[in-house]
Amino acid sequence: MKRPVWRPGxxxxxxxxxxxxxxxxxxxxxxxxxxxxxxxQRFYGDLATDSLATLAEWVDVRDRLVLDVGAGPAQFADxxxxxxxxxxxxxxxxxxxSVAGGGVVGSALALPIASGSVDxxxxxxxxxxxxxxxxxxxxxxxxxxxxxxxxxxxxxxLSPWGGHEASPWxxxxxxxxxxxxxxxxxxxxxxxxxxxxxxxxxxxxxRWARSHPDVEALAARPRxxxxxxxxxxxxPGLREVLTWNLLLLVRRRDPASTRVGPxxxxx
Numbered sequence: 001m002k003r004p005v006w007r008p009g010x011x012x013x014x015x016x017x018x019x020x021x022x023x024x025x026x027x028x029x030x031x032x033x034x035x036x037x038x039x040x041q042r043f044y045g046d047l048a049t050d051s052l053a054t055l056a057e058w059v060d061v062r063d064r065l066v067l068d069v070g071a072g073p074a075q076f077a078d079x080x081x082x083x084x085x086x087x088x089x090x091x092x093x094x095x096x097x098s099v100a101g102g103g104v105v106g107s108a109l110a111l112p113i114a115s116g117s118v119d120x121x122x123x124x125x126x127x128x129x130x131x132x133x134x135x136x137x138x139x140x141x142x143x144x145x146x147x148x149x150x151x152x153x154x155x156x157x158l159s160p161w162g163g164h165e166a167s168p169w170x171x172x173x174x175x176x177x178x179x180x181x182x183x184x185x186x187x188x189x190x191x192x193x194x195x196x197x198x199x200x201x202x203x204x205x206x207r208w209a210r211s212h213p214d215v216e217a218l219a220a221r222p223r224x225x226x227x228x229x230x231x232x233x234x235x236p237g238l239r240e241v242l243t244w245n246l247l248l249l250v251r252r253r254d255p256a257s258t259r260v261g262p263x264x265x266x267x
Contacts, residue, residue, distance in 0.1 A: 070126030206233065
């Protein structure tokens with residue numbers, strides 16, 4: 001039976017600013033991406049600005065409690081605080097810049113945060129680094145208050161950047177990518193399959209967003225590509241290679257409400 005194309009369950013609220021997500025934006029992001037290692041200030045600064053523009057379509061971050069799970073670069077902290085958010089970074093590594101400047105140390109699999117206490121959860125490029133994508137995503141929803149918004153993005157394994165610094169040789173195998181990187185650089189890569197990076201898929205994220213009883217899916221699309229590229233998500237196989245990075249925006253439902261709306265992603 002053919003599955004219908006997923007469409008968001010809601011439109012952004014009237015009067016909210018709209019982000020222009022065309023080819024020019026994608027070119028700018030990919031240009032920044034190419035200098036991530038040599039000019040991280042530029043890359044993470046551009047990514048933080050873009051992420052806030054996406055969130056602004058759905059929610060005003062000013063005076064909202066924002067939990068950044070998997071926080072790292074200080075540019076995200078600067079951007080959220082500059083927009084007036086009450087920003088709290090959380091990471092398992094107390095030495096990362098955001099947390100070292102005042103944050104929470106903890107595991108994404110068991111967040112040391114009270115249930116229903118956070119207005120916005122921001123989680124960028126963490127899920128490929130955890131062994132259980134769904135368990136972490138469930139934790140992110142748990143700490144959201146009813147009506148709270150989750151911004152969730154990750155790089156899937158079959159993406160051209162799925163092996164991170166060892167890419168694209170992860171397409172041969174995870175082991176080969178590590179061996180080749182070691183030969184060329186004299187040290188192992190930071191990201192090694194089964195240790196610090198895991199086989200995530202686009203299908204996993206779409207299934208999770210579809211099946212979680214407590215969330216309403218607001219948007220699902222390739223994070224860095226123009227809006228019209230979201231049709232890729234309807235094509236199994238192709239989406240795993242061409243999406244690059246999946247963005248999911250979901251809202252936590254009121255537990256007292258009844259689940260209604262169109263089919264979830266991938267249904």
